[in-house]
Amino acid sequence: MISYQTWAGRMRLKLAALICLLTASMSASGQAGDIEFNYLGTAGWEIKSGGLVILVDPFISGLKYGLERSIAEREKSRSLWMADRPVPDTALIDKVLTKADFILVHHSHVDHILDVPHIAKKTGAKVIGTETTRNMLRAQGVPDAQLHAVRGGEDYQFEGLSIRVIPSLHTAFEDKKYFDSRRHGPEVKLPLQRADFIEGGTLMYLIRVGGYEVLTMGSMNFIERELQGLKPDILIAGVTNSRRHIYEYTNRLLAATGSPKIVMPSHWDISPLYRNEAAYQQERTEVLGPFVKEVASAAPASKVILPIHLRPIAISGGRVEE
């Protein structure tokens, strides 16, 4: 059994020691308020600020840790979404998420979109994603009123926040041979098979909320020219070893985004189901250790905060709190 609580307690102390106080005003507006980040696993995040809850690629069904669940329960959850006909673990979703105002989807692969219909229908959240994302969600009963299809380049003002949509690229899978130009049109046949979860194009998002600018990624690639001139305070960066397929990944990413003050790695937990704390620590060390060094070299003033699943990271007035 995993002693998650004990382990989380130890990590909390380590995190406290790591935390750097960022006293400078962090945003262009200089009015940095409160913002909280909760890593949901895979490329999923819950971001809370100004009374709003913004979800990014929420994939609770893929959670491998937390909630003191037994190995048998986790195996069952995994077998649901790994099946030929993936289904979300709605009980687990309901346990973790209760509210959402916005759901941002980077692309339509199963580990980014599977849980979105259930969450959207239950919360009434506005969903932003590609045309393929929109069509897949609409087919599954998400009301049109909640759906915003985008292509990249939009910069939308909503009540309490604005969201800029940035064209991007998917991870260079299969030794740089991955390419998928398929899109879903309005007619999407149900039930969805695993093969129906096509990429449908890839996006990034710049979220301006609570006096912060947060740039999100759901893959290990980006279009450099689309990022140039952006000055996010916080970068949620795609970080698996597949970034090594990309030329000077970390250097170029940080240079193009003006060396954000805070960098949080995402989508790094792609190994098969973690079975124990040792495997979890090994993954963190193997994947995140080199990335931390890359950031230290590329942008010494940037601070990397290593997220722990379901452990909120609070930032208040530009200061990281435990």
Ligand SMILES: [Zn+2]
């Ligand atoms: Zn993908």
